[in-house]
Amino acid sequence: MKRRSFGQGRPVSLFTLGTMRALSSVEHMARVLEAAVDIGINHLETAPAYGPAEQFLGEALRSSSKIPQGNWVITSKLLPGLTFEEGQRQLNSILQRLGVKTLDNLAIHGINLPEHLDWVLQGDGAHLLDWALASGRVTQLGFSSHGSFALIKSALDCKRFSFCSLHLHLLDPQRLPLARWALNHGIGVMAISPADKGGRLQAPSATMRSDCYPVEPLALAYRYLLAQGVSTLTLGAAAPNDLSILKNLAQCDGPLNEQETKALRRLERLRKERLGNEFCKQCRGCLPCPNHVPIPDLLRLRNLAVGHDLVGYSQERYNLIGKAGHWWESVNASACKGCGDCLPRCPHQLDIPQLLADTHARLAAAPRRRLWG
Incomplete structure (x- = not known):
């Protein structure tokens, strides 16, 4: 090697x-x-x-x-x-x-x-x-x-x-x-x-x-x-x-060969096609959020779930939020209050509050039923 x-x-x-x-x-x-x-x-x-x-x-x-x-x-x-x-x-x-x-x-x-x-x-x-x-x-x-x-x-x-x-x-x-x-x-x-x-x-x-x-x-x-x-x-x-x-x-x-370059371009193209005008390009222009929602990081998980059907991975990472101390995010999409503060800052005119709500609905684990009480 x-x-x-x-x-x-x-x-x-x-x-x-x-x-x-x-x-x-x-x-x-x-x-x-x-x-x-x-x-x-x-x-x-x-x-x-x-x-x-x-x-x-x-x-x-x-x-x-x-x-x-x-x-x-x-x-x-x-x-x-x-x-x-x-x-x-x-x-x-x-x-x-x-x-x-x-x-x-x-x-x-x-x-x-x-x-x-x-x-x-x-x-x-x-x-x-x-x-x-x-x-x-x-x-x-x-x-x-x-x-x-x-x-x-x-x-x-x-x-x-x-x-x-x-x-x-x-x-x-x-x-x-x-x-x-x-x-x-x-x-x-x-x-x-x-x-x-x-x-x-x-x-x-x-x-x-x-x-x-x-x-x-x-x-x-x-x-x-x-x-x-x-x-x-x-x-x-x-x-x-x-x-x-x-x-x-x-x-x-060495550099990517022709086959690898084509695969990379195909991967990126299909992700954008599936997400359409809901694709978050991770520019981070929406930040800071007054409710401390890490908007780009959460929408990245949505990109992967919708764009490549990486649902298991995205759910795993999403449901770790608030459970890993300073090693991972502490606030999930449910903290969005729909204030719209981020909307004029997004250069791609994404409906961020709606996308955050969809992210939470897709990725949040259902509450487990208690065995007692």
Whole structure:
């Protein structure tokens, strides 16, 4: 598998093995690791927040006889907001679990709010990151984020990080300008969950499969991001066979070919045709909403449900709203009061209140009937 530069650290394979799914046993993790070596992966992504993943990974690394050329590159994470002493303890525990003296890449796990970035830049967070580098425990620093465009840009601008992990997807490319800026400034970019969070494309709808024909949706999603120059894409394999799709993609890091370009254009054309004058183009001109409704993000889910019959994925994401803290949206379409404040700002004259009502009707889960009372 080809490798790309990744910030100031060692080059990484086009695909990164995410370790949050192979969790049944150490032996299970070891089998997935060996399959990753066979296919050419050299980069592992883990975190203390992934349950037993980090412990399983460390034990599997110690017992496995297979290693990639040049050894593994490992990324782990720390949550923001820790005290200096707690951060020291947690980083030492990461190194101990993984069985390494130096961690290649340490990411701040979820700079999702302004106070998370403040922690990085001053006080305990700043002291902790300085210590991690100066002590030789960490080679380079990065961050992941589910936050706003402006917050991610501020994190990239702060000159603290040499890599980032962002949600970049075929069906949601709004953060690609940030990725391009980062790459142009020597900052490595890892695409987080481009398959599952990108539309559950490992199990696409029949419509989505037909829309991308003759290219498989998952392959098109991966190739789209690689053609943009993204350093590496995560694949959270639950079993060795989950890596089989990479056999045909290990060397495919160039521009989209003619067949892929045609599939991408067909996908975009059919989405627009099905949505017609209800297609939200994600310009974000409707914001801010006085009731804090994240209008473009909700209408994007409607675009996918109507445009490609990705109903299961869209319902899953919609019904997570308000249940994931700062990791996802907190307000759904039912908060729209029909005030019309957004209407004159929409350059495409969408009836936004009506579309939000339709989004809620399509995607909201029916209340479950209680078994008592």
